Amino acid sequence: MTERPPGTMPPPPNPLAALVGLALLGLLLFGLLQTPPSEKPLPAGALFPRRALVGEEVRLGIGALDPGRFRVSVEGVEARVVARRPGEVRFLVPEVPGGPRRVRAEGSPAVEAVLGVLGQVVRDEALLFLPKGASLRLPEGFGVLEARDLGPCGGRLYRVSVGGLPLGLALERLSAQDAAYRADPESLWSLDALDPSQALGAKALWERGFRGRGVAVAVLDTGVGRHPLVEGRLLPGADLVDGDTLPEDAFPGGHGTGVAGLVLAVAPEARVLPVRVCDAKGVCRASRVVQGVCYALERGPRPLVLNLSLGGDTPVEALEAILRQALSEGVPLVAAAGNQGKGGPAHYPAAWDLPGLLAVGALGEGLNAPAPFSTWGGYVDLAAPGEGLPCPAPEGGMASCRGTSFAAPLAAGALALLLEARPGLSPEAYARLLQEAARPLPFPKEAVGAGALDLARLSLN
Structure with missing residues (x-):
């Protein structure tokens, strides 16, 4: 440090240098304030955004490793x-199916993460849930x-609209x-139908007096049309597509009508709460499914079962949290496993x-093997008939239906029988x-879960 002689004054400041210094300081502060959180260094194995569409850019943190050696x-x-x-x-998200997907950066060592690929959305x-x-x-x-x-x-x-931003970033x-x-995301789920089926072993419970009496099954679907098999068994419902109280089945050939009919084929004295969440093209917006579950929880009498023959x-x-709430309130849920076959992606909400x-x-059709279209996955709990069996169509008549959409309501009807026979369980x-009680089958759990739905094997003790 240079000392000044006693009594001397410091040299006058250089105005130009001071201005330059202030400008540089201002630019530095502006840069710090303007740096978005997304540009901060990512921990190794972290992704930003954590969800993204095919073609959108994603950042992957690799820590101290050399970025020049990585392939993703x-x-x-x-x-x-x-x-x-x-x-x-x-990197840019390549053409892969939607859902959680493994990201691997080849290097020394490799870095792995899980990216939520946004598929049919x-x-x-976007959807925003506020408590x-x-x-x-x-x-x-x-x-x-x-x-x-x-x-x-x-x-x-x-x-909400996202202002033109990439969806993952939004x-x-x-x-x-x-x-x-x-x-x-506003998922665009679809109906799990290639078309329903009929129950196995239901008569074993009917003969003991259990026919679903007093139990309601909410069918979140395309609505329910007029048919002798459902006449007199419908509760007042809602149409969340058109915003009225007339949830008619507008899907060509019907879908919700068949689902409702199959619930009643197993539990003929149950009642169906029709909630239309899917439009005439079979598109089921996730926002309407969320609203439909909440409507059923509010308006559906207890005991209640929810059937979701849809997904993507x-x-x-937000829907996962609300379904968790439904379960905490004692409401069992049934969901179709999907129609994407053995190599298909995980299917939500079932997954x-x-x-x-x-x-x-x-x-x-032989009831001894998974249907070729039925999606495999570690989440599959059991299997039910789902191919080449009769189901009701809107405005009367019968159709031949197939798909996990129509296997699911057989399980929902079985739950209705159980809720009558063994009330008060979780x-x-x-x-x-x-x-x-499922009948074992010589296939992996990923294909058929515990086996084939078989109410004749059910123990009520």
Whole structure:
């Protein structure tokens, strides 16, 4: 440090240097303030965004490893790497099915992560669930398209536009607004129908006096049409597509009508609560499914079973949370395992690991093997007839139906019989009873779960 002679004054400041210094400081502070959270270094194995559409850019943290040595694949399909820099590589999501997909960066050592690939979804919209008491805040450029109070489920569900952002990034920005927010894609699920079937062993319970009396089964589907087999067994329902109280089956040839008829084929004295969540083209928006579950929980009499003969490859966390709530309220759930065959992607909501949710695969016409279209997966709990069997069609008449859509309501009807015969058990206990009674089949669990639905083998002790 240079000392000044006593009594001397410091030299006058250089105005130009001071201005340059202030400018540089301002630029530095501006840069720090403007650096988005997404650009902060990622931990090794972390992804940003954590969910993305095919073709969208994703960052993968690699820690101290050399980015120049990495090749990236998603579920075994090589991804195009578009940038490398210390601590991360950036890649474009290749053509892979939707759902959780394994990301692997080949290097020394390899880095692995799981990316939520957004499959059949609305590309420029998102869903935002706010719990009770939370106020709505949206990033700039986002807008509210629809808002729904979820009644007994608590909170509100918003359908929002994402301002032209890549969907994966938009979901991250929505989630970052508040720790209480839950942002999801607007999944476009479909009906699990290639068309229903008929129950096995139901007469064993009918002969003991159990026919589903006093139990309601909510059918979240395309609506239910007029048919002698369902006449007098329908509760007042809702059409969440057209926004009225007339949930008629508008799907060509019917779908919800067949599902409702098969529930009643197993449990003829149960009642069906029709909730239309799928449009005339068979598109089932996840936002309507969420609303449908909440409607059923609010309006459905107890005991109640929920049947979801629909689904897709992209999970929706808000629905998972609400289905978990339904189970906590003692409401068993049945979901179709999917019609994508042995190599098909996991099918939601069936694929969620929720104790008390029964994921049902389909058996072929011989009832001794999985139908060729029935999706395999570790989540499959049991299998039921699902091919080449009669089911009711809207406005009367019968159809030949096939698909896991129609295997599922057979299990829902079986649950209705159980709820009458053994009231007061948990959804998990009811699911376990049906699995324990299943007829074993010489196929992997991934194909048929515990085996074929067989009510004649059911123990009610």
